[in-house]
Amino acid sequence: MTVAGIVLRACTLAAACGMALAPMWAKKPVRVLVWSERTEPAEIYPDGINGAIAAMLNQEKDIRATAASLQDADQGLSEDLLAASDVLVAFGHRCHRVVSDESAGRVVRHVELNGMGYLPLHSSSGARAFQRIMSRLAERQGKPLDGIPGQWAAVRNEGLPCAIHVLEPKHPIAKGVLDFVVPRSESYLDPFRAPVPDLKVFDADQGLLWEFGRGKVFYLQQGHETYPVYLQPEIQLILRNAVRFLASR
Numbered sequence: 001m002t003v004a005g006i007v008l009r010a011c012t013l014a015a016a017c018g019m020a021l022a023p024m025w026a027k028k029p030v031r032v033l034v035w036s037e038r039t040e041p042a043e044i045y046p047d048g049i050n051g052a053i054a055a056m057l058n059q060e061k062d063i064r065a066t067a068a069s070l071q072d073a074d075q076g077l078s079e080d081l082l083a084a085s086d087v088l089v090a091f092g093h094r095c096h097r098v099v100s101d102e103s104a105g106r107v108v109r110h111v112e113l114n115g116m117g118y119l120p121l122h123s124s125s126g127a128r129a130f131q132r133i134m135s136r137l138a139e140r141q142g143k144p145l146d147g148i149p150g151q152w153a154a155v156r157n158e159g160l161p162c163a164i165h166v167l168e169p170k171h172p173i174a175k176g177v178l179d180f181v182v183p184r185s186e187s188y189l190d191p192f193r194a195p196v197p198d199l200k201v202f203d204a205d206q207g208l209l210w211e212f213g214r215g216k217v218f219y220l221q222q223g224h225e226t227y228p229v230y231l232q233p234e235i236q237l238i239l240r241n242a243v244r245f246l247a248s249r
Contacts, residue, residue, distance in 0.1 A: 117246025
């Protein structure tokens with residue numbers, strides 16, 4: 001029997017049995033672990049930033065997102081959870097030092113060796129995992145960082161508007177994204193203590209991309225727990241695009 005005949009017979013049998021036969025070429029969904037400390041105010045994010053982003057991502061047919069937090073077993077960054085994730089989206093703010101060396105080390109290892117994508121958000125520039133990755137990348141570039149990796153020159157939390165300009169409109173992370181304004185924002189001021197990125201997707205260090213071992217790291221500067229930035233359509237589009245890109249090999 002020919003291959004076409006075999007496929008036709010399988011489809012006929014499935015239909016006769018009332019089964020929905022998925023296309024043989026169907027791609028597996030992108031598995032995303034969305035993590036946050038859950039110190040964000042409930043009046044802004046009732047289900048946490050992790051819950052809000054996971055719910056948004058789960059509206060996409062090709063994405064399966066799971067929310068985890070610092071209060072979960074192994075701080076929500078267990079070996080099993082990370083091994084079952086194509087991308088880690090992480091928001092941290094007040095509890096960077098609470099995250100253990102072991103938890104941070106697992107994240108770094110899964111990005112570098114297993115190819116897991118890593119999307120740290122806003123104040124996650126101070127996360128231990130992000131700092132370790134930035135330090136190692138700088139050393140590999142032959143330009144070790146002077147001072148604390150991921151540190152900004154200053155922070156301005158006045159709730160002012162922030163304009164986001166797309167530098168790389170043809171990049172997958174910027175697909176469909178036009179220049180826009182975040183109405184209320186906490187801004188970080190350069191210089192940013194980090195290695196030279198492989199690509200700046202958005203201006204003013206708003207979106208930076210690095211290759212790290214087998215994985216990719218995209219840092220999105222925008223966001224703050226006291227402003228509903230992650231509910232803004234343009235930011236959500238960037239997150240969806242970034243998750244898909246970081247999961248690609």
